[in-house]
Amino acid sequence: MEKIISKLRSVAHEKYESKPLLDKDEPEEEKATPYVSINGNGYLPYVEVESHGSTVCPTCQGIGRIPKDREKELVALIPYSDQRLKPRRTKLYVSLAVVICLLLSSLAIFFLFPRSIVVVHAGLNSSVVTFAASLPSINLSTTNVLNISNRNFHEIDVTQLDVEVLHVTTVIGKTSTGDVTTVGSLGNKQIYYTVNNTIKDNNTYNICTWSKIKVHNVLLHIQGTLTCFSLGHSEQLSFDGYQYVDCRSNTTVPHSLNQLPP
Known part of the structure; x- marks a missing residue:
């Protein structure tokens, strides 16, 4: 009796494992596609959440998807570690611009200030x-x-x-x-x-x-x-x-x- 029950369990387990996770009739565009960050550093991997009626992200170079009805509203996310968010010598350029403005203002006041x-x-x-x-x-x-x-x-x-x-x-x-x-x-x-x-x-x-x-x-x-x-x-x-x-x-x-x- 025990041998028969064990055999039935093994058959059921094999059928369950052989069953596909996604239905063959499901449209290809609705399957979830994993993607990673744009700069490819691998520190912040992204995983797409499955949603109905999605399209290829126009600003993600074909990686990831956004809803069709919000295609003109959403843009790709830039990782915090992206170098584009940290331009070099920003403080130097700002300080130089401030110094030049102060110098020009001082010269204008000096030469245009009314004297006797x-x-x-x-x-x-x-x-x-x-x-x-x-x-x-x-x-x-x-x-x-x-x-x-x-x-x-x-x-x-x-x-x-x-x-x-x-x-x-x-x-x-x-x-x-x-x-x-x-x-x-x-x-x-x-x-x-x-x-x-x-x-x-x-x-x-x-x-x-x-x-x-x-x-x-x-x-x-x-x-x-x-x-x-x-x-x-x-x-x-x-x-x-x-x-x-x-x-x-x-x-x-x-x-x-x-x-x-x-």
Whole structure:
């Protein structure tokens, strides 16, 4: 009896082992296919999970499958150990880019930062004196000089010059000039301007006309503003100075000018 039972068990076991795991009628495209990582290092093997309605992965070089309805959404997985995720010298390139940006910004600030523009009244260049005994009055036509020093690394445009001349506390002459000149970067320039003045004062007239008086000087006070334009903005600079004019002589010979400011 025991021999018969043992024989039956062995026959059943042989039939079970000889039975195929997959049905022969199952479509070929639904069979599971194992695959490994793309870079072929063998550290992270992949095993496909069997699913119905799958297609060849378009980004896996034919290895593995993804669902057909998500073909345009899914991409191949890149292993963490893939060298493409660890580009070389990344820190060096980032540090170099930061240093270059800081250097360029510092240079731009250094060269474009606005610096001072110095305007100095340099004195009298020449004068012409005439008298009107009927009033009495003194007519002074004076040519004065301005020294301009540009300390910027870019040129400036002098767009307007306004000057007033005072004798004691009375304004005796005015002048206004536009589009004067241009001063280059770190450059110096001189501006000549002429002011016609009229002094209507009896005491001053006597000082200038009496021959018994040896000194015939008239003190003039010069006040003015200079408008400069650079880098999209304008700036007004004020200046003033004092000068003596010999009102006895008909003309004053031009004399040497003051040196430009440092």
